[in-house]
Amino acid sequence: MDYKHLTAPCGLDCFNCPMYLAGSDDNLRKKVAQSLNISFEKAICRGCRNEQGTIEFLHMQKTCSVYACTQSKGIQFCYECNDFPCDNLHPYADRASQVPHNTKVFNLCLIKKMGLEKWATEKAHSVKKTYFSGTFKLTD
Numbered sequence: 001m002d003y004k005h006l007t008a009p010c011g012l013d014c015f016n017c018p019m020y021l022a023g024s025d026d027n028l029r030k031k032v033a034q035s036l037n038i039s040f041e042k043a044i045c046r047g048c049r050n051e052q053g054t055i056e057f058l059h060m061q062k063t064c065s066v067y068a069c070t071q072s073k074g075i076q077f078c079y080e081c082n083d084f085p086c087d088n089l090h091p092y093a094d095r096a097s098q099v100p101h102n103t104k105v106f107n108l109c110l111i112k113k114m115g116l117e118k119w120a121t122e123k124a125h126s127v128k129k130t131y132f133s134g135t136f137k138l139t140d
Contacts, residue, residue, distance in 0.1 A: 003120035006047045009070035009077055010089060011107035012100060013124040014047035019057060079108040103131050 006015040014020045022029035023044045033043035042057050053067025054060045066088045070078060078084050091102035107127060111119045 001120075003116050004076065005049050007077075007111070007116065007120065008048035008067070009075070010048075010064075010066040010101075011078065011104040011111060012048070013107065013120065013128065014045070014049075015120065016125055016128055017045065017047075019043070019045035020047055077108060077111060078104075079112045084108070097132075100128055100131055103127055 001015060003015065006020070007013055018028060018032050022032045023046065029040060029043045033040045036043065036057065038057055045051065045055055045057060048055070048064065048067055053063040053071070055064070066078065069088055070076065070081075073081060075081055078086075078089060085105050085108075089104050089108075091105070096102050107119070107124065110123055110127070114123065
């Protein structure tokens with residue numbers, strides 16, 4: 001799998017996203033369409049890089065600011081930038097329980113530390129699983 005192409009510049013793992021996975025699973029695509037109240041045809045995403053930063057199912061009219069920024073700076077991932085982390089990656093409470101955007105900086109730090117391939121195969125899935133179903137803890 002081309003993890004570089006299927007990881008957004010902000011660190012979101014498109015290859016683990018239900019919208020991307022729906023492209024090869026019609027049952028998942030039907031569920032996604034129903035849960036988002038969109039048509040079956042629109043219940044798919046090819047990944048940020050393949051969509052050039054404009055995701056149709058999100059009704060985006062403009063290119064994602066993170067994608068545009070990395071393109072203008074000629075970098076692949078935000079962690080390569082001298083301004084990392086910047087406000088383009090700022091976490092928000094709005095829909096935090098439904099979308100993984102608050103994992104971006106954590107993912108980028110892991111990619112920088114572990115390398116893309118190792119992060120993608122060994123850690124990305126558990127980050128998303130922990131984010132959506134883990135329990136906050138301060139001690140072991």
